[in-house]
Amino acid sequence: MNTADLGLPVDVPSTALFTDQYELTMLRAALKAGTAGRRSVFEVFTRRLPDGRRYGVVAGTGRVLDAVENFRFDPGVLGFLREKNIVDGQTLDWLAGYRFSGDIWGYPEGEVYFPGSPIMRVEGSFAECVLLETVILSILNHDSAIAAAASRMSSAAGDRPLIEMGARRTHELAAVAASRAAYVGGFASTSDLAAGFRYNIPTVGTSAHAFTLLHDSERDAFRAQVDSLGGGTTLLVDTYDVAEAVRTAVETAGPELGAVRIDSGDLLLVAHRVRQQLDELGATDTKIIVTSDLDEYAIASLAAAPVDAYGVGTQLVTGSGHPTASMVYKLVARATSADPKAPLVPVAKKSSGGKTSIGGRKWAARRLDEYGVAEAEVVGTGQVPAELADRQLLVPLVEGGEVIAREPLDVVRDRHAAARAGLPLSATQLSRGEPVLPTEYAHGPSGS
Numbered sequence: 001m002n003t004a005d006l007g008l009p010v011d012v013p014s015t016a017l018f019t020d021q022y023e024l025t026m027l028r029a030a031l032k033a034g035t036a037g038r039r040s041v042f043e044v045f046t047r048r049l050p051d052g053r054r055y056g057v058v059a060g061t062g063r064v065l066d067a068v069e070n071f072r073f074d075p076g077v078l079g080f081l082r083e084k085n086i087v088d089g090q091t092l093d094w095l096a097g098y099r100f101s102g103d104i105w106g107y108p109e110g111e112v113y114f115p116g117s118p119i120m121r122v123e124g125s126f127a128e129c130v131l132l133e134t135v136i137l138s139i140l141n142h143d144s145a146i147a148a149a150a151s152r153m154s155s156a157a158g159d160r161p162l163i164e165m166g167a168r169r170t171h172e173l174a175a176v177a178a179s180r181a182a183y184v185g186g187f188a189s190t191s192d193l194a195a196g197f198r199y200n201i202p203t204v205g206t207s208a209h210a211f212t213l214l215h216d217s218e219r220d221a222f223r224a225q226v227d228s229l230g231g232g233t234t235l236l237v238d239t240y241d242v243a244e245a246v247r248t249a250v251e252t253a254g255p256e257l258g259a260v261r262i263d264s265g266d267l268l269l270v271a272h273r274v275r276q277q278l279d280e281l282g283a284t285d286t287k288i289i290v291t292s293d294l295d296e297y298a299i300a301s302l303a304a305a306p307v308d309a310y311g312v313g314t315q316l317v318t319g320s321g322h323p324t325a326s327m328v329y330k331l332v333a334r335a336t337s338a339d340p341k342a343p344l345v346p347v348a349k350k351s352s353g354g355k356t357s358i359g360g361r362k363w364a365a366r367r368l369d370e371y372g373v374a375e376a377e378v379v380g381t382g383q384v385p386a387e388l389a390d391r392q393l394l395v396p397l398v399e400g401g402e403v404i405a406r407e408p409l410d411v412v413r414d415r416h417a418a419a420r421a422g423l424p425l426s427a428t429q430l431s432r433g434e435p436v437l438p439t440e441y442a443h444g445p446s447g448s
Helices: 021-033 061-069 075-083 089-096 126-130 133-157 172-184 193-199 209-214 218-229 242-253 267-280 296-301 386-391 409-421
Strands: 039-046 103-106 120-125 162-164 234-236 259-262 287-290 309-312 327-335 344-346 362-368 374-381 395-399 439-441
Touching: 021 089, 021 126, 039 126, 039 133, 061 133, 061 172, 061 395, 061 409, 075 089, 120 126, 120 133, 126 327, 133 162, 133 172, 133 296, 133 309, 133 327, 133 409, 162 172, 172 193, 172 409, 209 218, 209 234, 218 234, 218 242, 234 242, 242 259, 242 267, 259 267, 267 287, 362 386
Parallel strands: 162 309, 234 259, 259 287, 287 309, 374 439
Antiparallel strands: 039 120, 039 327, 103 120, 103 395, 327 344, 362 374
């Protein structure tokens, strides 16, 4: 099964080399040592949220499923590895038949998470699981960072829609992933056609300042755009004089003009003046869209302004100052031998500098208070307490190597809105603070 099964038009190419060399050299050594086949459990988590953030957002899960499904070593890739002497013949033979055959569990995409949350759990042989580390982290770290910024922005925007328009501010492929993550976080549309094509996200866009400058007058530019796109279009009114442009826009398109866009200046002041002018000209239904390097704080500052929609670029695709979610992929349990019946034992890194991890195959649940509001993220090993059995967070994503949980992006977007709404009200405050939920360990920090 691939994304085409959801009616999406583009398949993902092989992801086998979206990895670090040491994944393959570890595999080579483990095959030689006879430990590559040991059943293993890896978990993705973060030790901390970005400074001042109240919650994280799980995003990129659907892309991870695509990546795992397309993790294949074709002849060209194998030839490269042979030519560069990265692995030996035994390892090349093993890689030629690589297909992930294990299980993956995870927080459903769109869910929120906190420090220590086992966001994703990958189970199988050491060999097949270790190869997926880099590509899984690459996707989840990027997409979750963008989705978290998008969530804060959509919370600040309230009922006003947000347009993602950051493609020109990041790598061309990252831009597509960013559009997807932004949609998960609450954005309504994107300017990036590749994202619309790949993920069926609504696309929008009309014109830039270059179009106005192309014509002999602003009126000529507006007339050309209206003649082509109709009176419901959005006209950019800050190329020259805003008040004159608004007057010309309404004269050209009539009072049914769809919207005007403001891309510079004191947006709060200009928005009020433009709204008053539009109303005086009879264009009472014409909307006002503002852009100009917005972030969640700027959006919040415009809450009282007569603004109908926001366009966000740079700050969104860079995670609003936090371009990664700092997730890690750690081995937390492994079998005592390659025997499929061998018991799992917890393992954990012990080091200074805050980089310790907790061993054991974990479950996670969210405890609610008497009002149905989340009050704690509970993480543990072993038996799940009866009172939390129906509050577990991890769901099966891949079973026996087969993807079983691919879902439409609108479902993910709605899930995030519901998950955020279930947090304490302080979760959406933009002031710096600690995670809105504490993480409690059911069996203590030893994970025993």
